[in-house]
Amino acid sequence: MKPLAGWILFGYNKGKKEKRGSFFMQIFRKEVVGLLKDLIEMDEHELAMDLETPPNPEMGDFAFPCFKLAKKRRQNPAAIAADLAVKLPGSDYFERIEAKGPYLNFFCNRRLLAKTTVESILAQGKAYGQQEVGKGQTIVIDFSAPNIAKPFGVGHLRSTVIGNSLYRLYEALGYNCVGINHLGDWGTQFGKLIVAYLRWGDEQKLEKEPITYLYELYVRFHREAEKDPQLEDEARAWFKKLEDGDAQAKALWQRFRDLSLAEFKRIYKLLEVEFDSYQGESFYNEMLDEAIKLIEEKGLTSISEGALIVDLSEENLPPCLLRKQDGATLYATRDLCAAIYRQRQYNFAKMLYVVGADQSLHFQQLFAVLRKMGYQWAEDCVHVPFGLIYYKEGKMSTRRGTLVFLEDVLTKATELAKEIIREKNPGLKNKEDVARQVGIGAVIFGDLINDRIKNIEFDWDKVLDFTGETAPYVQYAHARICSILRKADSWPASYDATLLTNEEEQHVIRLLARFSDVIIRAAQTYKPSLVARYVVDLAAAFNSFYHRCPVLQAEEASRNARLALIDAVRQVLVNGLYLLGINAPEEM
RNA sequence: GCGCCUGUAGCUCAGGGGACAGAGCAACGGAUUCCUAAUCCGUGUGUCGCAGGUUCGAUUCCUGCCAGGCGCACCA
Numbered sequence: 001m002k003p004l005a006g007w008i009l010f011g012y013n014k015g016k017k018e019k020r021g022s023f024f025m026q027i028f029r030k031e032v033v034g035l036l037k038d039l040i041e042m043d044e045h046e047l048a049m050d051l052e053t054p055p056n057p058e059m060g061d062f063a064f065p066c067f068k069l070a071k072k073r074r075q076n077p078a079a080i081a082a083d084l085a086v087k088l089p090g091s092d093y094f095e096r097i098e099a100k101g102p103y104l105n106f107f108c109n110r111r112l113l114a115k116t117t118v119e120s121i122l123a124q125g126k127a128y129g130q131q132e133v134g135k136g137q138t139i140v141i142d143f144s145a146p147n148i149a150k151p152f153g154v155g156h157l158r159s160t161v162i163g164n165s166l167y168r169l170y171e172a173l174g175y176n177c178v179g180i181n182h183l184g185d186w187g188t189q190f191g192k193l194i195v196a197y198l199r200w201g202d203e204q205k206l207e208k209e210p211i212t213y214l215y216e217l218y219v220r221f222h223r224e225a226e227k228d229p230q231l232e233d234e235a236r237a238w239f240k241k242l243e244d245g246d247a248q249a250k251a252l253w254q255r256f257r258d259l260s261l262a263e264f265k266r267i268y269k270l271l272e273v274e275f276d277s278y279q280g281e282s283f284y285n286e287m288l289d290e291a292i293k294l295i296e297e298k299g300l301t302s303i304s305e306g307a308l309i310v311d312l313s314e315e316n317l318p319p320c321l322l323r324k325q326d327g328a329t330l331y332a333t334r335d336l337c338a339a340i341y342r343q344r345q346y347n348f349a350k351m352l353y354v355v356g357a358d359q360s361l362h363f364q365q366l367f368a369v370l371r372k373m374g375y376q377w378a379e380d381c382v383h384v385p386f387g388l389i390y391y392k393e394g395k396m397s398t399r400r401g402t403l404v405f406l407e408d409v410l411t412k413a414t415e416l417a418k419e420i421i422r423e424k425n426p427g428l429k430n431k432e433d434v435a436r437q438v439g440i441g442a443v444i445f446g447d448l449i450n451d452r453i454k455n456i457e458f459d460w461d462k463v464l465d466f467t468g469e470t471a472p473y474v475q476y477a478h479a480r481i482c483s484i485l486r487k488a489d490s491w492p493a494s495y496d497a498t499l500l501t502n503e504e505e506q507h508v509i510r511l512l513a514r515f516s517d518v519i520i521r522a523a524q525t526y527k528p529s530l531v532a533r534y535v536v537d538l539a540a541a542f543n544s545f546y547h548r549c550p551v552l553q554a555e556e557a558s559r560n561a562r563l564a565l566i567d568a569v570r571q572v573l574v575n576g577l578y579l580l581g582i583n584a585p586e587e588m
Numbered sequence: 589g590c591g592c593c594u595g596u597a598g599c600u601c602a603g604g605g606g607a608c609a610g611a612g613c614a615a616c617g618g619a620u621u622c623c624u625a626a627u628c629c630g631u632g633u634g635u636c637g638c639a640g641g642u643u644c645g646a647u648u649c650c651u652g653c654c655a656g657g658c659g660c661a662c663c664a
Binding site for chain 2: 052053054055056059063065067068070071077100101102103145147184187188189192236281304305306307309316317318319320321323324325326328330331332356357358359360361362364385387388390417420421424425438449450451453454455456457459461462465466467468469470472473475476477479480481483484485487488521525529533536537540543544546547548550551552553566587588
């Protein structure tokens with residue numbers, strides 16, 4: 001996988017993962033390298049690579065392990081560490097440098113770290129954490145992509161929230177992002193739906209509850225098709241007619257699509273997710289012939305069992321089907337066409353497909369065909385897979401009808417939030433709004449906190465638990481800060497952040513300083529979970545601080561510095577939650 | 589059968605080759621004349637699936653095996 005140009009500047013193309021700290025920590029890191037480089041037989045890069053963060057803050061902020069030197073010098077590593085500690089010149093950046101066993105530990109100047117961190121957060125505000133590594137580059141993100149005429153289940157939530165978070169992460173890195181909702185609005189399922197509707201359809205029911213009703217028809221089709229396999233053939237025939245432009249088929253399709261899309265947009269509004277394009281599979285219908293011709297001209301196609309395929313046996317992959325026996329196209333055909341179109345349209349530096357891991361093979365095939373076609377940019381296409389959502393009984397299945405509707409989950413979570421508000425903060429204004437932000441935030445967060453590749457078991461108790469590592473926990477910390485800031489009637493004319501040196505304050509500051517690093521790493525690995533974990537850590541650190549260190553009651557100099565500190569925490573919580581697509585109410 | 593993914597505390601999961609492997613939940617015990625108790629503090633359990641290998645050092649990298657999940661041509 002080719003690294004993005006921006007990351008090369010950031011030292012991310014070194015093959016081996018480079019351990020680096022935040023922007024601020026980077027200043028200190030450079031100083032460590034500067035201090036050590038003349039004392040040891042290692043080049044600066046190797047030295048920087050070996051620097052690590054001790055497991056415990058009592059062991060300092062940086063550690064240099066002396067094992068490699070021990071081998072080179074044929075000496076005891078602990079003796080080397082002790083020797084270096086004595087020989088090192090002093091530095092304003094560090095309060096202490098001491099040997100501990102085979103490690104040389106560096107302790108940052110707390111005052112300096114506190115000052116740089118808090119002051120830049122307050123100066124940069126919403127922009128804190130943002131960078132420009134992606135400036136001038138476009139990244140296409142294909143996400144959500146629900147199937148028309150099927151309900152929006154909790155399974156679709158994953159693609160939607162992961163994609164949305166990646167969008168915001170890359171935007172924060174300066175990339176020009178294009179979010180595409182590649183709607184599943186074409187394919188054999190429409191043949192099925194048309195058959196079902198023509199046989200059993202009820203206009204009034206369709207009008208009233210389009211998705212639910214279309215879903216019923218879809219489930220019924222599969223139930224009946226088990227007894228009567230001929231239905232499947234009939235469905236395929238109708239889809240072929242649709243592709244050939246049959247008026248009746250087209251009219252039904254259009255209706256199903258319009259009704260479904262209207263419902264999806266309601267959910268996107270609840271989630272506050274937006275797209276730059278809703279060009280789904282059907283959009284490419286007119287271009288399919290041209291795309292297939294392009295592949296044929298490159299001599300990649302062949303006929304097998306009556307179908308038009310691209311043989312991929314050289315790549316150790318099953319063939320990619322472009323046309324079925326009846327001439328109708330498939331998912332892969334339309335995806336190939338879409339990829340080519342998007343490259344022409346956006347000239348992307350990278351294209352992400354946020355699609356379930358169960359489709360890994362499809363993407364391997366897709367990218368293989370693009371490579372065979374000679375497109376360099378095939379290397380810039382990335383499948384960002386995620387695990388399935390499970391019920392105890394097994395995978396959720398649209399066909400079997402064992403699906404949990406996302407809207408129900410969002411509604412229940414919001415209601416629970418409202419209940420808790422009524423109990424804990426009855427005087428709160430705009431309860432509805434806050435309940436929605438908290439409830440929906442909890443659902444989004446519950447998804448993003450887990451590494452995306454893991455399967456998730458759907459559990460109502462867990463979705464509706466608002467304690468511990470959850471969005472409400474983070475939002476609550478934020479609301480508390482806002483409350484303190486409100487009560488501090490006057491904002492200090494000046495503050496001295498170098499006073500923030502106690503353990504709780506420093507713990508918070510170290511986390512604050514790491515924020516930009518988290519953004520880079522989350523974007524690089526396509527893992528919003530890193531941001532979710534970070535934001536929980538920061539909230540937890542704040543909560544510890546909150547319980548041990550008074551702000552408003554502190555004597556003036558300390559009070560002013562702490563007000564600045566918590567305002568910085570507030571800002572970073574807001575920025576972090578934003579990257580996850582979650583709101584931070586000021587009261588809850 | 590082949591391919592991909594996963595396997596860490598009772599449960600759900602973090603862990604960027606290094607110093608005693610960490611959270612949340614659940615359980616129990618504490619904290620509210622004090623900035624929102626959706627909070628905080630304390631109490632403890634691990635053959636890091638198993639077996640090899642690379643390394644000064646492996647939960648982390650490699651190989652094999654075991655278990656679970658997903659996928660493997662006319663669905664998406």
